[in-house]
Amino acid sequence: MLAGRGRAGRAELAQGRSQRESMATLRRLREVPRHLLVCEKSNFGHDKSRHRHLVETHYHNYKVSFLIPECGILSKELKNLVMETGPYYFVKNLPLHELITHEFIHSFVKKGSFYALTYNTNIDEDNTVALLPNGKLILSLDKDTYEETGLQGRPSKYSGRKVMKFIVSIDLMDLSFNLNSKKYERISWSFREKKPLKFDFLLAWHHTGAEESTVMSHFSNYQIQEHQPKIALSTVTELQCPVLRSSALQGEPEAACSAPELLDWLGAVFSDTELCVAAPGWRARALAGFLFFTAAYTLKTNHAAEPSTVVAKAYLCTITGFILPEKICLLLEQLRHYFDEPKLAPWVTLSVQGFADSPVSWRENEHGFRKGGEHLYNFVIFNNQDYWLQMAVGANDDCPP
Numbered sequence: 001m002l003a004g005r006g007r008a009g010r011a012e013l014a015q016g017r018s019q020r021e022s023m024a025t026l027r028r029l030r031e032v033p034r035h036l037l038v039c040e041k042s043n044f045g046h047d048k049s050r051h052r053h054l055v056e057t058h059y060h061n062y063k064v065s066f067l068i069p070e071c072g073i074l075s076k077e078l079k080n081l082v083m084e085t086g087p088y089y090f091v092k093n094l095p096l097h098e099l100i101t102h103e104f105i106h107s108f109v110k111k112g113s114f115y116a117l118t119y120n121t122n123i124d125e126d127n128t129v130a131l132l133p134n135g136k137l138i139l140s141l142d143k144d145t146y147e148e149t150g151l152q153g154r155p156s157k158y159s160g161r162k163v164m165k166f167i168v169s170i171d172l173m174d175l176s177f178n179l180n181s182k183k184y185e186r187i188s189w190s191f192r193e194k195k196p197l198k199f200d201f202l203l204a205w206h207h208t209g210a211e212e213s214t215v216m217s218h219f220s221n222y223q224i225q226e227h228q229p230k231i232a233l234s235t236v237t238e239l240q241c242p243v244l245r246s247s248a249l250q251g252e253p254e255a256a257c258s259a260p261e262l263l264d265w266l267g268a269v270f271s272d273t274e275l276c277v278a279a280p281g282w283r284a285r286a287l288a289g290f291l292f293f294t295a296a297y298t299l300k301t302n303h304a305a306e307p308s309t310v311v312a313k314a315y316l317c318t319i320t321g322f323i324l325p326e327k328i329c330l331l332l333e334q335l336r337h338y339f340d341e342p343k344l345a346p347w348v349t350l351s352v353q354g355f356a357d358s359p360v361s362w363r364e365n366e367h368g369f370r371k372g373g374e375h376l377y378n379f380v381i382f383n384n385q386d387y388w389l390q391m392a393v394g395a396n397d398d399c400p401p
Contacts, residue, residue: 036392036393036394036397036399036400037260037263037390037391037392038390038391038392038399038400039249039259039260039388039389039390040249040388040389041246041247041249041386041387041388041389042386042387042389043384043385043386043387044336044385044387045385051332051379051387051389052329052332054362054377054389054391054401055325055328055329055332055352055377056325056326056329057325057362057363057401058325058352058354058361058362058375058377059115059130059132059133059325059358059360060115060117060130060322060354060355060358060360061322061323061324061325061328061352061353061354061355062320062321062322062323062353062354062355063318063319063320063323063352063353064085064318064319064323064328064331064350064351064352064353065270065316065317065318065319065349065350065351065352066316066317066331066335066348066349066350066351067266067269067314067315067316067348067349067351068314068315068338068345068348069239069241069311069314069344069345069346069347069348070311070312070313070314070343070344070345071313071314071315071343071345072235072313072315073315074233074315074317075338077334078331078334078335078338081327081330081331081334082231082233082317082319082331083231084327085229085231085319085321085323085324085327085331086227086228086229086321087204087226087227087228088202088203088204088226088227088229088321088322088323088324089202089203089204089215089216089219089224089225089226089227090119090200090201090202090203090224090225090227091200091201091203091219091222091223091224091225092200092222092223092224093198093199093200093222093223094198094199094200094201094219094222095191095192095196095197095198096129096191096196096197096198096199097188097191097192097196098219099116099131099137099172100137100170100172100175100184100187100188100191102176102179103218104218105135105172105173105175105176106176107213107218108205108207108213108215108218109135109172109173109176110173110176111207111209112205112206112207112208113133113205113206113207113324113326114131114133114203114204114205114206115131115132115133115203115204115205115206115322115324116129116130116131116201116202116203116204117129117130117131117201117202117322117355117358118130118199118200118201118202118357119199119200119201119202120200121199121357122357123140123356123357123358123359123367123368124368126142127139127140127141127142127145127197127199128140128357128358128359129197129199129201129359130358130359130360131172132360132364133206133325134173135171135172135173135174136169136170136171136172136364137169137170137171137172138167138168138169138359138360138364139151139153139167139168139169139170139359140156140165140166140167140359141153141165141166141167141168142164142165142166143163143164143165143166145195145197146166146168148194148195149168149190149191149194149195149197150186150190150194150195151168151170151186151187151190152168153166153167153168153169154166154167155167156366156368157366157368157398158366158368167359167366169364170187175187202322203215203219203322204322204324206324206326227321227322228321229319229320229321229322229323230319230320230321231317231318231319231320232316232317232318232319232320233315233316233317234315234316234317235313235314235315235316236269236313236314236315236316237312237313238310238311238312239269239310239311239313239314240308240309240310241308241309241310241311241314242257242261242262242265242306242307242308243255243256243257243307243308243309244256244257244262244346244347244380244382246347246382246384246386246387246388247386249388254306254307255307256307257306257307257308259380259388259390260390262349262380262388262390263378263390263392266349266351266378269316270318270351311345323352328350328352331350332350332379335348335350335379335381336381336385336387338381339381339382339383339384339385343383345383346382346383347380347381347382347383348380348381349378349379349380349381350378350379350381351376351377351378351379352376352377352378353374353375353376354367354374354375354376356374358375361375361393361397361398361400362375362398362400362401363401365397365398365401366397366398367393367397368394368395368397374392374393374394375392375393375394375397375400376391376392377389377390377391377392377400378390
């Protein structure tokens with residue numbers, strides 16, 4: 001009897017402990033990840049407007065969306081731009097040393113803007129690599145790999161007390177001036193012999209002038225494929241849009257919505273389609289971005305934003321792939337000229353989301369994941385050429401520029 005009661009007591013304790021652990025897990029899941037949202041107002045005509053610089057320095061973009069209220073058909077110019085946002089390339093098992101050869105630097109890095117990003121790697125768990133258009137090769141390496149390479153780097157800002165990740169930055173433009181230097185020989189030896197690293201990469205190249213070489217031919221010894229971004233065009237009817245005033249970034253009670261409220265509303269609108277269909281081959285957590293803003297807001301408001309007005313039609317376009325900043329600059333320029341002729345729409349939006357597992361967000365700012373890898377920006381373009389700029393990052397990221 002005593003033994004039986006003892007076993008029953010232990011079972012009750014174990015069950016109680018399990019319930020407490022389950023409740024603790026549930027509480028953690030309900031926690032909203034910390035994020036930082038920066039909102040500012042300017043005008044495209046201002047000398048100090050930094051809209052172009054902001055777009056050009058957000059390098060690795062996987063989704064671009066724009067929404068035009070009171071619009072049923074895209075203009076020919078805008079549709080042509082949408083259809084010309086590619087190509088980009090996917091190459092399997094590319095050795096890292098291929099990105100530091102004289103031929104690659106001379107043919108691509110010096111003759112345009114070359115972008116590369118490791119594919120299907122988790123920034124918080126795996127080794128990840130990115131090549132920036134300024135020629136910087138950024139490596140985010142785990143502790144063991146970093147020590148095995150013998151390269152010089154710095155601890156990740158987001159490692160915590162026990163450093164488990166290191167950041168290595170290699171300036172390919174600087175290396176190219178002296179390919180016989182000891183520095184170049186050390187890096188080349190590390191990548192070729194000491195610690196050969198191979199990754200699946202997304203690649204893209206923006207260049208001007210004659211195309212002396214192509215990405216496909218240069219990497220023809222490897223398994224490489226050319227891709228075009230996926231484009232989704234749709235018309236939303238009877239959409240309840242928030243009322244905005246360009247001069248009221250913080251909103252006005254019962255008169256206009258604020259910039260954060262607008263971003264929440266956009267996230268809810270986009271999530272209707274994005275959560276239903278995920279493009280094959282794209283990691284589920286790459287669908288971060290606007291969605292992290294929307295969970296509580298969507299449940300609370302059911303997509304409503306007050307004050308609001310119902311528009312008969314709104315045009316929504318979403319482009320998914322490896323999208324260059326140069327292409328986004330052209331889209332932004334076309335959208336700001338949307339109001340050159342009178343339109344019913346008071347404003348349009350252009351929203352851009354970065355890859356959740358890129359080693360950088362803006363410029364060379366280190367990017368992490370933790371509970372969310374979001375880094376995104378959104379333009380609200382008004383018919384008087386004013387604009388709002390909203391930039392958001394998660395917990396493991398520097399403040400947006």
